[in-house]
Amino acid sequence: MRETQSMAKLTMTSSRWDELTALLRDEPRLRSEFPKVAEYLDMAAGLAGTGDDQADAQFDLRFVHYMTGGSAVSKNPYWDIVEPFVSEHDGRRVVNGGCAEGSARLAFAQMLLQATYAYAIPAPETVEWFASFCAGSPVVELGAGRGYWAAQLTRAGLIVDAYDSAPPDRAGNPSFPGAAGQADIWHPVRDLAAFRTRARSAGYVLFLCWPPGWGDSMSSEALALFEEAGGQQLIYIGEPKGGKTGNDAFFEALSSRWRLDSTDSNFVSWWTDADVAQGWVRI
Template sequence: MVERLVELSTRLQEMWESTPTVALPGWGHPFRSLAELLPERDLLLADRNPQMVPLLWYPALRAHGPAGPVVEVFDHLPGDRPASPLMLRRQDLAGLYSWAVCTASAVEWIGAVTAGAPLVEVGAGSGYWARQLSLAGVGVVATDLHPVEGNGFTHGFRYAEVETFAAADAVRRHPGHTLLLVWPPPADPMAVRALRAYRGELFLYVGEGPGGMCADAAFFAELDRHWTAEAVCPLTVRWLGHADGITLYRRRRPVLP
C-alpha cells in the first residue's frame, strides 16, 4: 500500500505539472489540485499528516460557505489520465486514515477554541485525529468500543494509543475533558450515549448533520434540545458529495448535579 501511495502521489504531481486544471464531465468548473487550494500553513505541516500524502494531489474544488471557504476533494479522474487506475477511493483512504479529512487548519482551530483544555475522543477508530491533535500540542485521550485491530471501520493501523471503552464509560472516566466526536457511525446510538453521559459545557463535533452519514436521529434531537452552535471551523475541507464540517457547541444551560 505504501508503494502504491507513493506512486499515486508521483503520478498526480506529474499530471498537475503538465496540466494545471482538469475538466470532469458534469462539472461546470475545472478542478485543481488540493495543494493549490489550501492555506500555506497546511502545506508546510503536511509532512506530519500522512492523509495529505495522496490528498494534496487529488482534484478539488473551492467555494464559499456560510462560515468561510469550503474545499471539496474528489476521488476520481478522467479515464484517459495515467494516474486514474491508481486512484484510491474515499472508502480506502478513510480506512487507512480517517473518514473526515484532517487538516492542520482544523487541528489548530480546535486547539484555539478549546483554549488548551484536554479532549476525550469517543469512537476514535485508529486514533488518527488524536495523533494529529497531539502533534499540535492538544492533550487528547482516544477511546473506542473496539480495539483498532478489530474495528470494522479502519484497516487496523494504529496512530495513537486507543483505550477500549464504551462511549458513556469513556466520557465518565474523563470528566474534566472536552468531548470530541469525529464522524460517529451512522444509525448507531454511540454518539447519543456519549453526549448524554457528558457533563461538560463545550462539545466538538466533526461530521454531517441530520439525515447524513453520521450518528442517529436521537443524537441530533439531543443536540438540538440542549446545545447551541457557538463556532464553526472557518475552513472546511471534505470529500465531494458530503456535507460534514467542524462545529463547537455550547450547552444551553448548566447540568444539574
C-alpha cells in the first residue's frame, strides 16, 4: 500500500531550465559530460516506478538537475535529490517514494547515488544531531570515501580530518569509481599512511560510516587503535551486527567496552538498508 506523502516541487531559474533543456537535447554531449546521468535515463525508462507517474517524473528531474549541477546548485545534492521521497515506514524514515516496497527505478538510482556521494544519507537533522553529540570536539573519519559526509559536517562547523585506504582522487576505489561530470572528492581525503603519522592522543570523535562488512577487519582494527590511543567517543553509521557493515569483533567490542549514548531518531535510510546513526561513549 502506498503511504501518503507530500511532494515538494522543484523550482529553478529560467536560465537553469534552459541549460537542462539544451543538455538533454544534445545526447552526445550528455553521454560525454555526464555519463552516469545518461545511464540512469537509459535504464529508468524501462524500470518500474512507484506507481505514481508524476512523482517518478519529479524524481527524474531532481536527479538530472542536481547530478549535473554539482555544488553550484546545491551544497548537499544527495539530500536535495531524495528528500521529497522520504516516508515514514515501520517507525523509520526511509527513501521509498511513498511505496513500502520502493521501486526498481529507485533501486537503480540508489546504486548510482551511493557511488556518486556516500552510502549513508546526510539529512540535515542527522548532521545537527552529529554536531550536538560532538559538542565542539574535532572528528576523524576513517573510510571516508569521497569525503561527502566530511563536507557536510564541516559546513555545520565541525573540524573534520578524513582518511581512506584509497582516496578516490588519487587511487582506484571500487566503491567510488571516477566518472566525468562528478566530483572525485567533496572534502580533502588523505590516505592511511597520513593517518598513521597523527599524534597518538585520540582527542577526537571517531566516525565510521558504513565500514565494510562480510568479515572485513577494518572496523574492529580502527576501533582497537582508537581505544589504545584513549578514544572516548564514536559515531557509527551502519547496519546492526550481521548486516552489511562492520565485523563481529567490532560489535563485540562495542557491547563489552562501550555504551550507546545517543541514536538519531531522524536518520534517513534507503528502504533496502537497515543502517542507523549511533553515538557511543567508552565505559
